[in-house]
Amino acid sequence: MSTGADRPQGAIPAPVHWAHRHLLDVDALTRPEIDLVMRTTDEMRDVLARPIPKVPALRGVAVTILFYEASTRTRVSFEVAAKNLSADVVNIAAASSSVSKGESLVDTVRTIEALGADMLVMRHPASGAPYLAAEVFGGSVLNGGDGWHAHPSQALLDLYTIRSRLPGGSLEGRKIVILGDVLHSRVARSNVWTLTAMGADLWICGPTTLLRGFEAWAAHGAAGRRFTVTSDVDAALRDADVVMALRIQKERMASGLLPSLREYAARYGLTKARLRAANPDCVVMHPGPMNEGVEIAADVAVDPRSVITTQVTNGVAVRMALLYLLAGARHAEGGS
Amino acid sequence: MTGRRIMAAEDIRRATIRISHEIVEKHAGTDGLVLVGIQRRGVPLAHRIAEAIREHEGAAIPVGALDITFYRDDLSLVAQQPIVKGTEIGFDINGTTIVLVDDVLYTGRTIRAAMDALIDYGRPQAIRLAVLVDRGHRELPIRADHVGKNVPTSREEVVKVALEETDGEDAVEIERRPGTTGGGAVA
Numbered sequence: 001m002s003t004g005a006d007r008p009q010g011a012i013p014a015p016v017h018w019a020h021r022h023l024l025d026v027d028a029l030t031r032p033e034i035d036l037v038m039r040t041t042d043e044m045r046d047v048l049a050r051p052i053p054k055v056p057a058l059r060g061v062a063v064t065i066l067f068y069e070a071s072t073r074t075r076v077s078f079e080v081a082a083k084n085l086s087a088d089v090v091n092i093a094a095a096s097s098s099v100s101k102g103e104s105l106v107d108t109v110r111t112i113e114a115l116g117a118d119m120l121v122m123r124h125p126a127s128g129a130p131y132l133a134a135e136v137f138g139g140s141v142l143n144g145g146d147g148w149h150a151h152p153s154q155a156l157l158d159l160y161t162i163r164s165r166l167p168g169g170s171l172e173g174r175k176i177v178i179l180g181d182v183l184h185s186r187v188a189r190s191n192v193w194t195l196t197a198m199g200a201d202l203w204i205c206g207p208t209t210l211l212r213g214f215e216a217w218a219a220h221g222a223a224g225r226r227f228t229v230t231s232d233v234d235a236a237l238r239d240a241d242v243v244m245a246l247r248i249q250k251e252r253m254a255s256g257l258l259p260s261l262r263e264y265a266a267r268y269g270l271t272k273a274r275l276r277a278a279n280p281d282c283v284v285m286h287p288g289p290m291n292e293g294v295e296i297a298a299d300v301a302v303d304p305r306s307v308i309t310t311q312v313t314n315g316v317a318v319r320m321a322l323l324y325l326l327a328g329a330r331h332a333e334g335g336s
Numbered sequence: 337m338t339g340r341r342i343m344a345a346e347d348i349r350r351a352t353i354r355i356s357h358e359i360v361e362k363h364a365g366t367d368g369l370v371l372v373g374i375q376r377r378g379v380p381l382a383h384r385i386a387e388a389i390r391e392h393e394g395a396a397i398p399v400g401a402l403d404i405t406f407y408r409d410d411l412s413l414v415a416q417q418p419i420v421k422g423t424e425i426g427f428d429i430n431g432t433t434i435v436l437v438d439d440v441l442y443t444g445r446t447i448r449a450a451m452d453a454l455i456d457y458g459r460p461q462a463i464r465l466a467v468l469v470d471r472g473h474r475e476l477p478i479r480a481d482h483v484g485k486n487v488p489t490s491r492e493e494v495v496k497v498a499l500e501e502t503d504g505e506d507a508v509e510i511e512r513r514p515g516t517t518g519g520g521a522v523a
Contacts (some may be wrong), residue, residue, distance in 0.1 A: 036419075039419075039420075040420060042422075043403070043420040043422060043423075046422070046423060047406070050456060050457060051456070051457060051458065052456045052457075054456070055406035055407065055453075055456070056406065056407055056452070057405070057406040057407075085406075324406075
């Protein structure tokens with residue numbers, strides 16, 4: 001069903017060895033490994049376009065989805081992805097589990113393993129929680145978002161979406177802007193790794209109070225990577241090829257970081273007027289959920305340049321690719 | 337290529353042309369006939385057979401490519417996930433007679449996976465199988481309808497097919513598997 005013509009890359013590059021048992025953050029991935037995820041995602045998109053969008057690749061593999069935080073798209077996206085690969089899926093919402101009786105994360109993970117789980121997709125409000133889970137869990141751990149730290153599957157689906165929209169699929173030298181509450185954003189932190197690794201000219205923009213820590217990262221931690229931090233929204237948007245608006249996380253907003261949401265919307269909200277400074281076919285993204293009228297204007301969200309719903313669709317394909325690749329590594333370590 | 341040569345370029349050319357005639361004869365024409373090559377070397381073989389049919393029948397036969405990676409039954413046995421090479425079937429397979437094309441028929445597991453994959457795309461009238469080399473040792477009740485060359489082998493041997501399109505030359509060779517444990521490979 002695919003012709004290959006719409007794909008970013010032409011010839012099949014040399015195979016890459018995928019050695020990861022867990023996916024905790026994208027900082028562990030090399031550029032060829034990221035390319036392998038992108039290529040495998042192409043195949044998963046072909047599977048999704050079939051009359052029967054289901055393949056038996058993970059038949060008999062038990063995937064447990066454990067979420068300690070509210071989520072619609074990520075949780076459902078992982079569930080749909082696992083089911084499309086014929087895995088058996090168990091969903092656990094922490095609020096309705098023994099976690100509410102005081103069970104520790106380690107005990108919960110051990111219990112899930114004893115119940116037969118091969119792969120664990122987890123989201124947790126504490127940064128680093130999946131690293132602890134990976135120490136005790138015998139199978140594969142996929143980080144579905146931990147605190148402010150990382151959201152690797154979101155960064156990879158953002159990268160996939162950007163590549164499919166840029167001519168030639170190359171991010172090299174392209175100006176990509178992440179605009180909004182980067183301080184509380186695991187999406188921003190993971191995106192910094194992948195986007196700079198692929199050669200993008202990355203700009204991080206928001207009110208100074210929400211940029212804390214990023215200046216130091218840009219100055220010291222990004223050797224050979226282009227990475228600019230600014231609170232000047234006009235400078236950031238000038239000639240931008242991609243703008244990614246991030247949600248103002250009201251639930252994480254300690255008092256004092258922002259005077260008011262209205263002031264934020266007036267000074268940093270992504271509006272059609274502000275977008276005029278960007279490249280005319282600038283790609284507009286948002287990882288969701290959106291506060292329309294705050295970080296992004298309602299008419300921008302549904303503008304033809306917006307790929308927000310494409311991000312959701314690509315999310316399923318990227319997560320299928322990740323589950324597929326990690327399942328292989330699990331067998332390799334387990335000695336079949 | 338370092339093994340014992342069992343087919344040279346000319347033998348492969350003749351076998352391909354003979355198979356193309358057999359396919360048309362068995363189907364009594366070319367109506368509703370499509371070819372699907374199994375990735376990787378089945379794909380250029382399918383194109384060669386289609387080209388031969390075009391030459392002697394004057395009919396253009398649709399050719400597709402099928403990747404069976406997601407349908408393999410040995411994913412839990414291999415060391416890492418195989419690289420997926422892409423399925424391209426740009427036509428409706430409902431009601432067609434599909435000739436699956438592959439380079440080597442061995443255990444039959446690849447063909448089992450290919451049939452599962454095809455049936456996810458629709459309901460063909462019939463599925464047939466054409467292979468360049470049948471080396472025996474079937475593990476499933478599967479046989480080929482059209483065979484380029486039957487080659488008796490032992491399980492300790494490897495049959496290597498090289499094609500101009502994928503390997504730069506046309507040849508089939510046979511060699512001993514180094515440090516062999518027998519079976520395992522899907523070929």
